[in-house]
Amino acid sequence: MANQTLVRHVNERRLLTVLRVEGARPRAALARRLSLTRAAVTSMIDDLLKRGLVREIASPQDPIPGKRDVGRPGIDVGLNPGGAHFLGVEIGVGAVRFALFDLSAEVVDTEAVPLPEAPSPADVVSLVARKLADLRSKKLCRETVRAVGVTVPGLVRSDGYVINLPILGWKKLNLARMLDQELDVPCYVENNANAAAFGEIYSSPRPNDAVVVYLKLGTGCGGAVIINDRLLRGADGLGTEFGHIHIESDGPLCSCGQRGCLETFVNLKALQRYFTREEVDEFHVDLRLPGKIAVLLTKQDPEARKAVDELSAHLAKGLINITNIFNPSEIVLGGAMLPILAEVCEAMKQPLRRGIIPGMTVPTLTVSRLGEFECAIGAAATAHHEEFDLSNLDLST
Amino acid sequence: MANQTLVRHVNERRLLTVLRVEGARPRAALARRLSLTRAAVTSMIDDLLKRGLVREIASPQDPIPGKRDVGRPGIDVGLNPGGAHFLGVEIGVGAVRFALFDLSAEVVDTEAVPLPEAPSPADVVSLVARKLADLRSKKLCRETVRAVGVTVPGLVRSDGYVINLPILGWKKLNLARMLDQELDVPCYVENNANAAAFGEIYSSPRPNDAVVVYLKLGTGCGGAVIINDRLLRGADGLGTEFGHIHIESDGPLCSCGQRGCLETFVNLKALQRYFTREEVDEFHVDLRLPGKIAVLLTKQDPEARKAVDELSAHLAKGLINITNIFNPSEIVLGGAMLPILAEVCEAMKQPLRRGIIPGMTVPTLTVSRLGEFECAIGAAATAHHEEFDLSNLDLST
DNA sequence: AATTAATTTGTATACTAACCAAACATAATT
């Protein structure tokens, strides 16, 4: 429906987003920034003050003497960080990670807990419910948790329906609805690579025509693409699963039944293989290997160097294809391989520049800034976004 | 800016889109469809009637006797087709094609004229200006042309800036602005594959989560992806140029400097090579070959069959990669190879089904319905869309 | 058959939300 409350809804979210991204400022400055009258902004701020989402900030007493402008000085209005909180939850391999956002999208709390063996969906729901109750019992956020985001390493439709989650054996499961029914706040479910990508861009928004490709390198090789602050999804939710790009005419057998898939050349098991020069058993993959290799690299260890270079060479082939298809402005790497990713980026710069279509701008290659909790942070960002940015605004017929 | 006129703007376009896509109906039905009150719809229709964009349609006199509902019968309101027109222009290889849309997005006129040798941008602008003046001199659309869309076979930014147009030697050229300055109506410039794809979906909208991949097969191999009724673009406008997907480890040298690109295996020249088993000179490519081969296919000609199968086998490899990346619900083929595309689709169905990730829904494979004028029609659809659908509505901060 | 009831359409009127425009009090600098 599009009635006049739509206008307020849009403007309120525009205002909150400006405050989050660009910081506190007086009403008059907000009015100019949003092309609204001061009167309109006054009315909106009045409302937001009542709801505890913004606060007036006492201006510092003449911080730079003589630098003030003429005219009556304004009163800075900024987000009230404690006015709302958002819980992000990552359902990972053997562990659940929590990250708590405040209204200004700062991480104010993190926690990792072990995940019980073969948990049922109900187990996970109650785990989240307990964490939520726990948070509310503390002074930090008694009544302020506004939404919960949950990520899973599997296929998720945009409405939070889990199509397939192989590592837990879950299939065809409306996890978002289950959470919604149990938790008295809106819940959103997202694929973990998508969430990590979203978390990455959320704190530092990109220009409007930016195209960000994110790759999550760990036990598998997940991907996400963000265009215009929106995640790209496929018809089944299977889009941007970059692990199955064909990069070689032969290679190890992939879980998808084909040979030559990127995922079989770029994952923790493959890294271990490149390093030890021996086949690795599925169950003896060393999750700490990237850290160890990173240490060895600082000591100029030739074996470590070789392993990283081999991985990088394969990944570069995949990235060239991805770049030629999406023409991204930016490629971000994240995931469990974090410790060696800076080296991987360095090793790929040359081949990437040479492999892409002439005339195409070479995308920047960077490592995710979010670290171990990137998926949980991304989940919190998803929840924050749904509640406070212009998103769930469907104006189509 | 988001003020109350935004609400009317949104609702008016929602209303017009419903009338275009779903047909004429009484005000009360529109109110239900749009979740507005009848009073609001009355007010909007009053305005649209004054502007000549809609008209009341006399109900057929009891077409199905006894089938009428109780209550006062409504007066159908429908688009007034002659109330607005949109000119689509394709700048093609050696030819310019025009297609004229009426308000209901029906093609009411087409024309193809030869393009002068090595035309300057100014030549093309004045060609379009002459066509526009010509149309206005006729009774069909004296004052009603609302917008012009132009397609070019090159790289175009979303603001209509032409980055590179190799076949005409144009580069870094604000064609949209040049047209705008000359033509007294809004002008939009789009890449030809993008426009053809957009034209294809415009008349029969897809469900919200549909992902449509379009491939334009002719002298080159262009592509487009439409998600949520929006075209995917890259950072430079170079996204979805599927011609440079790597499908073989070796092959003819591509214009991009690499070997193994899809475009070197799937284009008119390659088709001729597969058919004659001889290398073909750049300047002796037979533009009518697909038609000839199509005729031979009906006579079970083995050479024609071989040529089509060889082309299909290469294209299938590319489509498998594209499908695994985008997870499309639908793949549409178009372009100069039109006469043989039904056969190509048939030949690719098997390999496509086998090559994609298990669990992914197999996309439907179809041939474009628009025919020779697909780009011009797409250009007209682009113009129609910009003026009458919810599109140029940027609510971001 | 005529009347009445029921139902639905389209319009009119009053009300409301949220914007803009303009005036004004306030608080600083010049």
Add this chain to the structure above:
DNA sequence: AATTATGTTTGGTTAGTATACAAATTAATT
């Protein structure tokens, strides 16, 4: 004291909603 900018107040506009009502039809009743 003059100037300038902020924040609030007041009045006006737009485009909705809610409600009431006349109009046009079918269905039911007398």
